[in-house]
Each structure stands twice: as C-alpha cells, then as structure tokens.
Amino acid sequence: MAKLYIVATPIGNLGDFSPRAVETLKSVAYIACEDTRTSGKLLKHFGIDTPTFSFHQHNEHKKVGYVLQLLDSNQDIALISDAGMPGISDPGFLAIRAANQQNHQVIVIPGPDAATSALVASGLPCDRYVFEGFLPHKKGRQKRLKELAEEERTIVLYESPNRLVKLLGEIELYFGTDRLAAVARELTKTFEEIVRASVVDLKTEFEQRSSIKGEIVVVIAGLKYAE
Ligand code: SAM
Numbered sequence: 112m113a114k115l116y117i118v119a120t121p122i123g124n125l126g127d128f129s130p131r132a133v134e135t136l137k138s139v140a141y142i143a144c145e146d147t148r149t150s151g152k153l154l155k156h157f158g159i160d161t162p163t164f165s166f167h168q169h170n171e172h173k174k175v176g177y178v179l180q181l182l183d184s185n186q187d188i189a190l191i192s193d194a195g196m197p198g199i200s201d202p203g204f205l206a207i208r209a210a211n212q213q214n215h216q217v218i219v220i221p222g223p224d225a226a227t228s229a230l231v232a233s234g235l236p237c238d239r240y241v242f243e244g245f246l247p248h249k250k251g252r253q254k255r256l257k258e259l260a261e262e263e264r265t266i267v268l269y270e271s272p273n274r275l276v277k278l279l280g281e282i283e284l285y286f287g288t289d290r291l292a293a294v295a296r297e298l299t300k301t302f303e304e305i306v307r308a309s310v311v312d313l314k315t316e317f318e319q320r321s322s323i324k325g326e327i328v329v330v331i332a333g334l335k336y337a338e
Contacts, residue, residue: 113182115210116189117203119196119222120153122326123300127223133157135220140186143178145202149193166190171202175209182215196224200244200269226267229295229328232305233265236336240265246278253285259331260285266331272296272323279314282331286310291332297325 116135121127136142136159143166144150150163166174181188190197190206197203210217230237241264246252259266270278275294282292288311296304302325306316310331317323 112214112216113185114187114216114218115178115182115206116187116218116220117197117207118189118191118220119224120150120191120194122195122223122225122228122298123303125153125156127299128153128157129220129222132220132222133159136161136189136191138187139189141181141188143174143188143190143206145192145197150191161189166202166206168202171205175205178206179209179213179215182210182213194223194225196222199224199226199242223299225269225295225298225326225328228298229293229305229330230265230267232295232298233293233330234307235265235291235293235330235332237265239263239333240267242267245269252281256281256285260287261334263333263335265333265336268329268331270327270329272325272327275323275327275329276314276317278329279310279317282310282329283314286331291336291338293330295328295330296323298328300325 116139118132118135139161142161142163144163145167147163147165178188190203192201198207207217226242230240241262243266246255246268290310292310292313293305293307294313
C-alpha cells in the first residue's frame with residue numbers, strides 16, 4: 112500500500128526542519144508543494160532533489176485525483192505547504208481525506224506550526240484552546256467575533272500584519288478592554304516578538320508603530336480567565 116506523508120516544514124528557522132522530514136522527502140516518488148518555487152529553496156538547501164508538483168488552494172480539487180492516481184500506482188507521495196503543518200490554514204485536508212477514504216496510509220511527520228508555538232509562548236492557559244485560523248474578512252466576521260467573545264477556552268487566530276490593529280480594535284469592542292491577549296510575531300525568526308497585555312494596551316502598542324511587519328498570531332484569553 113502506498114503512503115501519503117504529511118510533512119511539516121519550518122515557519123522561519125531552517126534549524127527546525129527535522130532529520131525525519133528530510134529523509135522522508137528524499138525517499139518519496141514526488142513531493143506535492145503549495146508553491147513549488149517557495150519549497151524549491153528549502154529542498155535545495157537540504158539537498159533534496161525529489162520531483163515536485165504544485166498542490167495549492169486553487170488546484171487542490173483537481174490535483175487530489177492525481178495524488179490518488181500516484182498512490183494507486185504504488186508511489187509514495189509527500190505533501191508540504193509553504194510553511195508549518197499542511198492542512199492548518201493551508202492546503203492538505205482534501206488530499207488527506209481522499210487518501211483515507213481510498214485506504215491509503217497517511218503518515219504525519221510532525222514539526223513546526225505557528226498556532227501551537229504562539230499558544231505556548233503566550234503564557235495564556237494552553238490546557239484547552241480553540242484554533243480559529245483566519246477570521247472571515249467580511250461576511251460572518253462580526254457573528255464569529257461575538258461567538259468567540261463567549262468562548263471559555265484560549266483562542267488562537269491568524270492575522271496579517273496590516274489588519275492587526277483593526278482586529279485588536281474588534282476584540283476590544285466585542286471582548287472588552289481588559290481581556291488579556293498576546294501577539295506573537297515572526298516566531299522562530301530573527302525579530303521574533305511576543306507582546307502580552309490587555310487588549311487595549313496591545314492596541315495602543317501596535318497603533319503607535321510606524322509599520323508592522325512579518326507574520327502574526329493573536330492569542331486571546333478565554334472568558335472568565337483572570338490572573
Ligand atoms: N500551516 C501554517 C502553520 O502550520 O502554522 C500556517 C499557514 S497560514 C497560510 C500563514 C499564517 O500563519 C500567517 O499569516 C501567520 O498568521 C501564521 N504564521 C506562519 N508563520 C509564522 C511565524 N513565523 N510567526 C508568526 N505567525 C506565523
């Protein structure tokens with residue numbers, strides 16, 4: 112039976128790529144990449160010359176059939192995204208579900224992901240949490256925020272740097288000014304930063320910066336959490 116490997120890749124620091132991940136990517140027949148050019152740099156760095164093909168959110172539906180075809184012909188495939196764990200706000204789910212349905216073995220090679228790294232670094236309770244990924248930009252955003260304001264578990268959100276201040280304003284509005292939160296920026300990279308404060312103080316802090324760069328995770332304490 113052929114195997115579909117789901118391989119996590121670094122979220123910034125190449126030192127986080129595991130030897131098992133490298134070995135796996137060298138051993139398979141093909142690597143399905145979210146972006147073959149982005150992954151090409153990583154693969155080159157680690158001396159991996161396995162053939163690649165693209166597997167991203169715009170061709171995922173079409174490419175699932177191709178992945179199954181390769182697995183059916185007994186060729187092992189690895190799936191990687193641009194950074195972190197495939198399937199986590201990244202393509203992967205459709206191929207994994209299809210491989211499972213067709214009784215192909217799915218093997219995960221764990222590694223970095225921004226959500227759990229930020230959660231742990233935030234110093235907010237991590238015994239129970241919800242991962243929301245990116246909030247919808249327009250339709251349904253307010254409804255989701257109102258629902259999340261009642262959530263008792265710690266909440267983890269992905270956000271782009273140019274929307275961070277807007278999001279902090281919305282959290283202030285729906286969750287209240289005193290709600291504790293953390294912004295984790297550029298995790299594992301040179302300018303890694305974790306700022307933890309009440310949401311009103313976080314907003315003030317980021318509002319006064321002339322620019323906000325890099326990749327960001329926002330972690331919010333659940334309702335009723337108090338220190
Ligand atoms: N699959 C990835 C994972 O496992 O975390 C997430 C991919 S998603 C398209 C990209 C988002 O993840 C970014 O916009 C940011 O919210 C978050 N992210 C990725 N790398 C990060 C980093 N080094 N520091 C902080 N957030 C990061």
